[in-house]
Amino acid sequence: MIPLVQEGTMACADIDMDIHGEDEDLHRAGRREHTLVRHYQATELVPGVKGPLHDLLQKQPAVLGSVQMMSGLVSVGLGFVFALTQEMGDSLITMFRISYLTGIMFVVAGIISNLLFKYPELLPVSLRVNCGCIIVAVVSACLICVDLANWNRQQEQHLRMEVLELCVLGLEAFLSAILCYWFFKEKRTKSQ
Template sequence: MACADVDMDIHGTDEELLRANRREPPMMRHYQALELLPDNKRPLHDLLQKQPAVLGSLQVVSGFLSVGVGIVFAVTQEMGESLFSLFRVSQLTGALFIVAGVVSNLLFKYPALLPVSLMVNCGCIIVAVVAACLISVDLAHWTQENDQHLRMEVLELCVMGLEVFLSAVLCFWFSKERLDKSP
């Protein structure tokens, strides 16, 4: 948006009277900005150009998918059958990624949440790695009778891989922004 400091008074009324007496068409006048002033950049402008809210929204959606898979596991499987259902891995990682996605979405309105979002996303990566290890142990002890649960654990492992990738990208962007802004 352009701004200018221009005198807005209309000058030249004598010329208009002379034109009116000679029956010439009136002269059109318009105002134009003479000096462009730069726009003020908001905090985290460069980071927000990368659209972290989109990745945050993907985190929320994948978190809901994880919670849904966890609910299906809780209903269809005995508590002690696998580490996945015993420790409620899917519900825990899903809830954490929902929180991380919401915090990443709030950065546009509240730039002071940048360190919180960085820490939450780093924590999500750590929890997801531990959860992937628990799922791997379950997959190593796989038996023929729980074939359907195996597929769902593999689905959850893939969803966690997506969540870790999203969090890693966001952590990289957030840490880069923090390093750029530090004195």
């Protein structure tokens, strides 16, 4: 067998090493009218060994992790806007620094989800971090809803930003829920 290297993975193939060509008879007879191309052709490919978390990595959790990081950065940016435009006691979102907390948590969760490709042993850590992100997002969404229920006309622009933060939290919680489902499913099949 001759190993074939392709994109960083090792695969083996059972290759027929006979030279295929019809010009052998012409060569023996002493005639060289035309030259045929000789080539080697693999007759059977041997499948490679699946790595750890192969089925999970086929679902591309790194893509969802990247979206988590981007939405986390949006939350941190909204936190800066809230901090610069509101007094500390004006809203719960500013008082508890909800945007910063959720933004940083989702950036960390996204980084860990992206690292799963290189470090599959981070699967339990990523599962726990994403579950924690869901809990923090739900509590934060409840605090934002309390803020929205108590808004007044002077805070019209802050109302829109809080609704935007609530939408970003919904997206972040949805992404974490999908990742938690995939990670839990992979962890369960791995332990069986």
